[in-house]
Amino acid sequence: MVLPFLARRPTVPAKDGGSWPHVVIIGGGFAGANAVLGLADSRVRVTLIDRNVYKTFQPLLYQVATAGLNPGDVTMFLRGLSLKVPNMRYRQGEVIGVDPDQKVVTVDEGQRGEKRLRYDYLVLANGATTTYFGTPGAEEHAMPMYTRSQAIAIRDRVFSELERASRARDGDVLHVSIVGGGPTGVEIAGALADFRKQELDILYPELDPGTLNIRLVQRGGELIKEFREEFREYAAHELEDRGVHLCLGHGVKSVGYDYVTLDDDTVLESDITIWAAGVAIADVVKTWGLPQDKRGRLDVDENLEVKGFPGVFAAGDIAGGDGSLPQLAQPAIQAGRAVARAIAADVAGKVKKPFHYVDLGTMATIGRHAAITEMPELPGVGSIGLNGTVGWFAWLGVHVTKLLGHRNQRAVAMNLLSLYSGTRATHQPNPVVGEVDSLRAAREFEEQARHRKFGADHQA
Structure with missing residues (x-):
């Protein structure tokens, strides 16, 4: 049979x-x-x-x-x-x-x-693949986010550093710098800011919310240049409202273990530098x-x-x-x-038809109940744009349908709705963590601190 x-x-x-x-x-x-x-x-x-x-x-x-x-x-x-x-x-x-x-x-x-x-x-x-545009130290010290393993590495590094900071006695601040103001940079900055606002004080009551400092560095003067001006301004406002420090109009000259140097020679502390500046x-x-x-x-x-x-x-x-x-x-x-x-x-011996791309619009999410959906212009209607909660649900629906596999679609829809729906009072934080090695992070931090002291003494 x-x-x-x-x-x-x-x-x-x-x-x-x-x-x-x-x-x-x-x-x-x-x-x-x-x-x-x-x-x-x-x-x-x-x-x-x-x-x-x-x-x-x-x-x-x-x-x-x-x-x-x-x-x-x-x-x-x-x-x-x-x-x-x-x-x-x-x-x-x-x-x-x-x-x-x-x-x-x-x-x-x-x-x-x-x-x-x-x-x-x-x-x-x-x-x-990720490109560092020849920036000194970027390939050695910055963390790209183009593959699954790279995303996991960032996640584990963030939580390792938070665990290390939770044991520090001197009010150590964890500085995270995100290089690149395109959709990827904006999305990860917004997600980290939401984590700080919604979950950090619950999961790490010994830390002040200000312990996690988030900075976004963009060479150009505006974010997400793929979108029209009003949405660029909306993204900047939403990130600033979430406490993300925007460093616009400055490129990164070099990257170190715990710092980034801007093109005007300003040195900024950066315990974790996430590279979202482009691909090649x-x-x-x-x-x-x-x-x-x-x-x-x-x-x-x-x-x-x-x-x-x-x-x-x-x-x-x-x-x-x-x-x-x-x-x-x-x-x-x-x-x-x-x-x-x-x-x-x-x-089949038939004539190949030329490829014509159909623009279905562009989307980006900034954070909790904040996303941008910009549709192409339609005859007699013009360009349609959505933002805020409506834009977020439109973003969620499109991204879920693009996933291959029903299991992935169900898992992503349920997890994101659980993560972003409801209020702070009803939200129960349950981050997906992996190999959190705060002991190694602490040893590396101390080693780098000794090197910095040696360098300062040597210069003196």
Whole structure:
């Protein structure tokens, strides 16, 4: 007897690959995962390669970094895509080489060495990585927040430092500096400020709320420049109202273990420096022999095909050229689906249709009952914008629906509603904590203090 749900699964090619065209997709983020899903009904073999076994929902990483969500709430097992796409196979590894002339991808698989995979179609969706713009000390001392492990590291560092501060006798202040005034910087600053206001005095009654000092440093004179002026002002007002110190119009000249130096040589204490200042394309892409624009993104045509290389597509953060899109989730989702349609059309002998991005708006959350939703202009209506509580619920609804997997959707919706709904009197703090090593934090603090004293004595 064949179970009904198995009977509905499409035919899968033979395990050895059969004769179906082979599509290799590099990267399991928004673009890569949606390209996989878009090929579910195509007569192709799909191999998805990623160094992680999970897909990360990056727009909610700041909630992991501030202990609002479990790391598992914002990640999905990539092999789970095979439930909807049985013609997909996953390989964990790091792509170290692409030869578009031979149509070969070289993958570092660790102890098994290098593996060469031949392809008929290649989808480059490996995204971007954190860039420090050559800032001295930033890579050594600042904490980026682009991956799940980095968000967990920030969370554990914050609570380790709070535990250390709770034992200090001299009223030690924990200074957190967030570098970058885009959506990520604004969101994590707002979340930390809400934690300080709603939970810090309950969880750490021995600490004064002023123990946690939050500062946001932005080179430009305004925050979240992706939004129109009224929303930029709204974001700044909301953060200041939550006690976040805004340092606008100043870039970071250097970063130390417990300080940041601004471009006017002002030195600010910073026990934890969170880097949310931007991303760039990985250097390895330069070795692939593919055309890149001035920002390092791959130059693609109207079909998202890399110019001069038929069968090689790029989608998401790595795709650029004349019509490059913002490096955000929605453009990556749409591009991934469009690449799948282009490959399916080519396999079927049909004409590929040019990709047209549909702007669905931009969102950012500032904190409890405060978010921004800016929709594109509509004929006869103009631009629609939401903020405050209404904007927050709109932000929540959109982000929950974008999550892959019903379990993730339910977990995120329930946890965020529990975290942000109700009043302070009814709120029961229960942060998601991990490896909190305040003893190590204390030892590092004392060691750095000795170095500072030695440096001061030496200069004297």
